[in-house]
Amino acid sequence: MKGNQLFFLFCSFFIVSFLDETRAAQAGNSNGVYIVYMGAAASTNGLLRDDHVDLMNSVLRRKFLMIYLTPLQGAAWYYDSTKGNALVRTYRHGFSGFAARVSEEEARSIAQKPGVVSVFPDPLLQLHTTRSWDFLKYQTSLEVDSKPNSDSESSSPGSDTIIGILDTGIWPESESFNDEGMGEIPSRWKGLCMKADDFSSSNCNRKLIGARFYNNTDSSTPEWYTPRDMVGHGTHVASTAAGSTVATASFYGLATGTAKGGFPGSRIAIYKVCSTNGCRGSAILAAFEDAITDGVDVLSLSLGSPSILRPNLMSDPIAIGAFHAVESGITVVCSAGNDGPSSTTVVNTAPWILTVAASTIDRDFQSNLVLGGNKVIKGEGINFSPLQKSPVYPLINAEAAKKSGANEVGVRNCDPGSMDKDLIKGKIVICNHDDGADDYSLNRKIDGVKGLGGTGIAFIDDQSRAVAYTYGAFPATVITTKDAEEILSYINSTRGPTYDTRNILKARILDLRSPMLVFYCRAHACLANMVVLQPDISAPGVDILAAWIGNDTSAAPQGKEPPLFNVISGTSMACPHVSGIAATVKSRNFAWSPSAIRSAIMTTATQTNNLKAPITTDSGSIATPYDYGAGEVTTSGPLQPGLVYETSTLDYLNYLCYSGHDISAIEAIAKTIPSDFACPNDSNADYISNINYPSIAISKFNGKPSKNVSRTVTNVAGDGETVYSVSVDAPSGVNVEVVPDELRFTKNNEKLSYQVTFSSLSVSPMKEDAFGSITWTNGKYRVRSPFVLSVR
Incomplete structure (x- = not known):
C-alpha cells in the first residue's frame, strides 16, 4: 500500500457547538476518541471526503498519510509516524464524518470549524424463541388475505428481505442459520463476509449472507477481530428475528419445541459492534454506514446508552446513524432499555426509530x-x-x-x-x-x-x-x-x-396470563418526553429461548455439553421480535417507507391479553401507553393495516427545529431539503405533537384552552373506494372531537387529513395524565392510534 499526502481546499458552511465531556460515567469509559459528525455525505461516488484530512491538519498542525485498505478491511485509515493512529475511522457513505484520537482541547477546536455538526466523545453503549412466536400468532385476531397488495410492489419473494443485526456477532454453525431451501442471494446485496482466524467465507451462506466486524479503537483482544460471537447475545437476537426452523429445540429439556425466527425466510447480515465490555459508538456509526451501502431492509439494534446518560440527538451515534438509514429507506428497530421502573428511563427515543418495550409470554x-x-x-x-x-x-x-x-x-x-x-x-x-x-x-x-x-x-x-x-x-x-x-x-x-x-x-414450566409488562419498562419508565410517546410498541422479551454460542461452558450444568439454545430476558429479546415482523411487512409491501411499516405495526397492536382482559404490568396494575406504547405487537395485523401514517423527512427536520436544534445543523443533516425550508420563528416543543406520528402525545395539558393536532393517513388497503368512520375512547373529563368524522377514499395510496381537538369538561385543571385512543374503521380494517394527555 502506498501513502499519498492529501492537499485540498476546505469548503463547507456550518458551525455547531462542541458537547463537553462532563459526565463521570462517560469519562470512565473514555478511550481518547472523539466522533466528528458532518451531516449528510458530500462525497462523490463513495470517495473519501478530503476535507476530513484538511480539517484534522488545520487543528493538529501535522500532516497525515493515507493508507487505503481493501473493502474487506473496511475503511480508510490515516497514520502519523510520530503520533500513531490519530484518525481511526471515517464515514463517507450515507453520512459524513470521522472518529479521531485527539485531546479535549483539539476536539473543542474541531467543533468550531465550518462543516462540523457535532463533536462528542466515543461513547460505550450497553447491550440491552420457540413459544414466543406461537404466542404472538394466537394474539392476532385479524384474518389476512392470502395475496399481498398488488399495488405496493410486494411481489418480491420474502427471501429477498435482509435484516441487519448490530450486536456481538454470530455463531454461524447454529442450526438456526442453516440455508436449506433458500434461493440465491439477492443481486442487490453488496455486503461482505469478512474473514478472521476463526471465521471463513464458508461460514456465510444463503441465510447468513454477510458478516462484518469493527476493530475496537482501544482494544487489541482477539474478540474484536472476528465476526464470531463470543458472548451469545448477537446469536440469540439474530435467531429470534430470522432464525431457520429447528425441531426439538430446548434448554436442557426446558421449553422444548420447534424454534424459529419471526421471519425464517429472511436473510441475515451481522455487524459486530459489541463485545463483553460494551459497544463503541464509533463502531456503531461505521456499521450503519456499511449497512446503508450493503442494501439491508431492516436494522435491529438491541443496545443503547444507559438512561442516566441519555445523549443529545446530535451526540447519539444510534440516533445519527438511524436517521440516515431511515432516509435511505431502512427500517430501524431498537430496544427501549432495561432501566425501569424509574421515571423516564427509555432510550433510543428519536422519532425515526421504532422503539420496543418488553413483555411476557404465557409461560413461567x-x-x-x-x-x-x-x-x-x-x-x-x-x-x-x-x-x-x-x-x-x-x-x-x-x-x-x-x-x-x-x-x-x-x-x-x-x-x-x-x-x-x-x-x-x-x-x-x-x-x-x-x-x-x-x-x-x-x-x-x-x-x-x-x-x-x-x-x-x-x-x-x-x-x-x-x-x-x-x-x-x-x-x-x-x-x-x-x-x-x-x-x-x-x-x-x-x-x-x-x-x-x-x-x-x-x-418447571407453567402457563400464565400474558402478556404482562415487566419492570424493565413500566410505571412511566418508558416516557421519554411529553410530546412523542415512547416506547412505540411492546413485544415478548421475557424467558425467550433462542440460539446460543456453541462453546459456552458457563451456561452448562455439570457434566453437560454447552447448550445450543439458551433462555434470556430483556428488551434486547423484544427488539428482534419486532424486527422480524418489520421484515415480514417489507417482504409483502416492498415499496413501503420505514414510517409506513412502523405505522402498520403500531396501529394494529392489541391491548388485551390471552384471557381477553386488559394487559397488566407484573405488579397487577392495568398497563398504559407509557408502558407499552400502542400495545402488544401482532403478527398478521401489520401485513394489511388499511391506513398508515407516513412520517416524512420534513417531519423529522421540523422535529429537530421544535426541539431547539440550530438551523445550520439541521440543513446539514438531510440528503435533500427544500430550498425554502426554515424553522418557524416560534419553534418550541409543543409543536412536536403535530408531526405525522401514529400516536399522539400532548404535554402541559389542562384543557384550557383546547389543544388541536392534525394527522394525515394514506389508504394502502388496495380497496379503491372505501369509507372509514372514527370512534374515540376518551378519558373521563376530557372532550375529544375529530373533524371530519368520516374519511372517504376514492383510490389506493390517496392521502386524507383530519384534526383532533382536546378540551377539558371540567373547570378545574387536570391533576393526572389521561389516556385514550382514536380508531378508524371501514368494517374490515381497524386503525387505532393511542393518545396521552400529560399534565407535566
Whole structure:
C-alpha cells in the first residue's frame, strides 16, 4: 500500500457547538476518541471526503498519510509516524464524518470549524424463541388475505428481505442459520463476509449472507477481530428475528419445541459492534454506514446508552446513524432499555426509530421452595438443582448469620463478606435483593453463599420474580415479599434448626396470563418526553429461548455439553421480535417507507391479553401507553393495516427545529431539503405533537384552552373506494372531537387529513395524565392510534 499526502481546499458552511465531556460515567469509559459528525455525505461516488484530512491538519498542525485498505478491511485509515493512529475511522457513505484520537482541547477546536455538526466523545453503549412466536400468532385476531397488495410492489419473494443485526456477532454453525431451501442471494446485496482466524467465507451462506466486524479503537483482544460471537447475545437476537426452523429445540429439556425466527425466510447480515465490555459508538456509526451501502431492509439494534446518560440527538451515534438509514429507506428497530421502573428511563427515543418495550409470554419457569408439611412457595428461576424431595436442609434468614462488624443492609442482602461461614454452611439462605443501595448482582451473591458452604439461596425481590434468571446447578430461586413473610414466620415459629428445613426444586414450566409488562419498562419508565410517546410498541422479551454460542461452558450444568439454545430476558429479546415482523411487512409491501411499516405495526397492536382482559404490568396494575406504547405487537395485523401514517423527512427536520436544534445543523443533516425550508420563528416543543406520528402525545395539558393536532393517513388497503368512520375512547373529563368524522377514499395510496381537538369538561385543571385512543374503521380494517394527555 502506498501513502499519498492529501492537499485540498476546505469548503463547507456550518458551525455547531462542541458537547463537553462532563459526565463521570462517560469519562470512565473514555478511550481518547472523539466522533466528528458532518451531516449528510458530500462525497462523490463513495470517495473519501478530503476535507476530513484538511480539517484534522488545520487543528493538529501535522500532516497525515493515507493508507487505503481493501473493502474487506473496511475503511480508510490515516497514520502519523510520530503520533500513531490519530484518525481511526471515517464515514463517507450515507453520512459524513470521522472518529479521531485527539485531546479535549483539539476536539473543542474541531467543533468550531465550518462543516462540523457535532463533536462528542466515543461513547460505550450497553447491550440491552420457540413459544414466543406461537404466542404472538394466537394474539392476532385479524384474518389476512392470502395475496399481498398488488399495488405496493410486494411481489418480491420474502427471501429477498435482509435484516441487519448490530450486536456481538454470530455463531454461524447454529442450526438456526442453516440455508436449506433458500434461493440465491439477492443481486442487490453488496455486503461482505469478512474473514478472521476463526471465521471463513464458508461460514456465510444463503441465510447468513454477510458478516462484518469493527476493530475496537482501544482494544487489541482477539474478540474484536472476528465476526464470531463470543458472548451469545448477537446469536440469540439474530435467531429470534430470522432464525431457520429447528425441531426439538430446548434448554436442557426446558421449553422444548420447534424454534424459529419471526421471519425464517429472511436473510441475515451481522455487524459486530459489541463485545463483553460494551459497544463503541464509533463502531456503531461505521456499521450503519456499511449497512446503508450493503442494501439491508431492516436494522435491529438491541443496545443503547444507559438512561442516566441519555445523549443529545446530535451526540447519539444510534440516533445519527438511524436517521440516515431511515432516509435511505431502512427500517430501524431498537430496544427501549432495561432501566425501569424509574421515571423516564427509555432510550433510543428519536422519532425515526421504532422503539420496543418488553413483555411476557404465557409461560413461567418456576423453581419452588418447599417448606415443612410440603407447603410450596412459588419461586422463579432456572436451575438444575441436585437437591431431591426427600433430603431435608436447614433454612436460615441471612440476618441471623451476620458477621461481626458487617453492615445491617449488607447482610440482609447477602453481600459478599457480610455473613458468618459457620452459620451459613449446609443451609438454604433467605436473602433480600433490594434496599436501593444494593451493589451486588444475583450471581455475585450466589457465589458468596456458595463459597461459604451454603446449600441454596432464595432471593426476596418482587421485580426479579417476574423474570427467570439462570443459575446453573446451584439451587436458587426468587420469591415475592409476600411469600417471604410466610417463610420468615415459618422460620421463627420453629424451635430448632432441624425443623427449619426443606429444599429448592428444579425449574418447571407453567402457563400464565400474558402478556404482562415487566419492570424493565413500566410505571412511566418508558416516557421519554411529553410530546412523542415512547416506547412505540411492546413485544415478548421475557424467558425467550433462542440460539446460543456453541462453546459456552458457563451456561452448562455439570457434566453437560454447552447448550445450543439458551433462555434470556430483556428488551434486547423484544427488539428482534419486532424486527422480524418489520421484515415480514417489507417482504409483502416492498415499496413501503420505514414510517409506513412502523405505522402498520403500531396501529394494529392489541391491548388485551390471552384471557381477553386488559394487559397488566407484573405488579397487577392495568398497563398504559407509557408502558407499552400502542400495545402488544401482532403478527398478521401489520401485513394489511388499511391506513398508515407516513412520517416524512420534513417531519423529522421540523422535529429537530421544535426541539431547539440550530438551523445550520439541521440543513446539514438531510440528503435533500427544500430550498425554502426554515424553522418557524416560534419553534418550541409543543409543536412536536403535530408531526405525522401514529400516536399522539400532548404535554402541559389542562384543557384550557383546547389543544388541536392534525394527522394525515394514506389508504394502502388496495380497496379503491372505501369509507372509514372514527370512534374515540376518551378519558373521563376530557372532550375529544375529530373533524371530519368520516374519511372517504376514492383510490389506493390517496392521502386524507383530519384534526383532533382536546378540551377539558371540567373547570378545574387536570391533576393526572389521561389516556385514550382514536380508531378508524371501514368494517374490515381497524386503525387505532393511542393518545396521552400529560399534565407535566
